[in-house]
Amino acid sequence: MSEKVIVLGGGLIGTAAAYYLAKSGVKVTLVEARDIAAGTSGACDRAIMVQSKKPGPTLDLAVKSAQLYQELEEELEADMEYRKCGGMIIIETAEEMKAMEEMVRRQRKAGVKVQLLSGDEARERQPGLSEHILGSTWWEHDAEVNPLLVCFAFAKAARRLGAEIRLQSKVTGLMIKNNRVTGVHLSGEIDHCDAAVVALGVWTPLLLKQIGVDVPIIPRRGQILVSERLEPVIHHGFLSAAYIANKLQRNQQTPPSADPYGVGLALGQTRSGSLLIGGSRQFAGYNTETVPEITQKIGEEAVRAFPQLANVRIIRTFAGLRPYTPDSMPILGPVAGIDGLFIAAGHEGDGIALAPISGKITAQMVCGEKPMMDISPFLLNRFNGKVETRGRSEDLWRPAD
Template sequence: MTRPDVLIVGGGVIGCAVAYELAKQGLRVTLLERAGLCAGASGANAALIWPQAMHRDVALDLTLACARLFPTLGEELGADIEYRRTGGMVAIETDAQWAQMTEYVAGQPAVGLHAELLDGAEARRREPLLAPDIRGAVFAEHGGTINPFRLTLGYAHAARVRGATLVTGTEVLSLLRRGDRVTGVRTPTGDLESEVVILAGGAWSGPLAATANLRVPVTPRQGMMVVTEPAPFHLRHVLKPIKSDTDMWRFSQPWPPDAPGKPGYDPNLPPGKGMGVAQTVTRNLVIGSTSRFVGLDRSPTLAGIRYVLESARRIAPAIGQLRMLRAWAGFRPYTPDGLPLLGPAPGVDGLVLATGHDGSGIGMSPVSARLVAAAVTKADPPLPLEPFDPRRFGDS
């Protein structure tokens, strides 16, 4: 294999998007993936685009910048990524939630977003599938759906067209390090060197970095998903329930230290992030997800699946008529501050990180890839890189 300028480890949406951006600039790019493309978190998510879920200013900036690109991204890649900007609704079930969401809506213009507070009648007029006892809903115009497989494979195809080499079925066993520099990777068939290695391994980024005595603060966060048979009805919007009043913070303030889903918190409590219902172009419903810290255990649980289905059925009872086709669990690469790691790794040269997007890798992929490409080529980034700099957690 010809020595590339850049080696990318990981064939999810982030790795493939970075491969595309760098190949577009004329670099010799080789991507290595141990399984198949889109085999990790990129293929195990809710297929949602939801900027309103971002409570951090810089995360919101990143997600909104990506949302502006999605309408034309498929044409750029030469792929039908099945992007639809449907708008989204957060269902309000209690008076307490109504009061809290009134404050939430009032604060949206200050962060560059628009949301509407709808009473029950208006919410059901716009989305007839909502339950008759719904107190109301918040309509968010930026909500939408996308096919994560088509997006990832679209990036991969566009990267190959521009000269990148994408190799699947090849596991990276370790990073190669000489002194203070990462020089390449070791695979079962031999070593491969390059000027730059980009670690886009998602939830597996930490163990891979450890092979070079580096610490990357990424923790696997398991999320369970369900997909139903094609529905005889049409869901007009992405739907999100507020699972309990104690989860209200997710829409109005940063994630508190003792929130459900945090490492060390009881994982059997109701999950605190990422619940949604979306309909694909084939009319299937994708529902989820839960939030648990159980290492790399990929096993869904009956309790988790029941929780996902009951949460969805509570706000849209017609969902209860559908048969479940399958359930699965994927791993989100979670970081301590909820922001991705984009840029040079601390304490070593030659290694760039492109990981830690938690459950937002799909929605953050276009601009994340451009930020990483800018870090590699020393070009001007589309957004400030500093908030995502892996060195914010200190040297390894």
């Protein structure tokens, strides 16, 4: 069991890992370059949607994570605006209906008892849904939460258990000696440790490439619109079938005939009354600027599905960077060949849903315990069978670019 662990990254995954490590009795330091939830975790929606996950390892993770969420507010002694509101994936075309029928069949076979509703049944469940909608899925156990509150709740609970939290501290390199992690460089300072967890999301490859570890995480920009406050009008979490199709597209080269912005509807209403309306998927590097054309297309998607939203005012827009991986699954586990180095990143748009289980499994691995789930599908070496590193025979570090 590691005596001291440094967790790099103050988002959903990093704060969850820090909490579960502190809960296990480990001496933990959580390091964040800016503030808690200042990156991707502060630029996303609220969905804990299980039914949108592809059957297999990721769905198994999501089911376990959703179970943890049900007791998390009590465990962390915090209000995270958790609400089991149910989720719907709306269907607009016959082609989408065929695809969603197959997806529902596979979900039900995996134990997630999703229902397929007719258009009239969907409109009865959610008044105001457009007449052209052919149908939707429905699963009552999908939920939502405020991701910023989740991050702060994990961080505060970790601190109560003895964790140190260092904000405004940028990691500039890892110290590796005799093929194991011995510390991190923080803007000129050295903080020694027995293990390090890299939970930096889209910035994970930039750090690990310094020691020759190739991590295939790519930023995938997503844009969200925020409306004025309204009386409750959206009762559940909504995705469109087009959103699911865009999410699962793995090729960075968008076909000319396809939507270059990857727009599909994601819609929910906050406790305060604002609508969060997404979203888009673009490979645009580390650019987080919003694009007027995307704002317009997202608004059009929302109004097509919910015509009564046509006169709702949009008060702001923002964009975040999802950490995309080639197989749409997160990277969890140790880095082969470097003792004490762990990755917990690459969750793309599933970071909210998978945060608790990712943090818990990571803590178990760091502590030398058997993880509560099989992690082999999530190991980094699934991409190339091995991890190439260089210069590990002596103390090595390089400053960030």
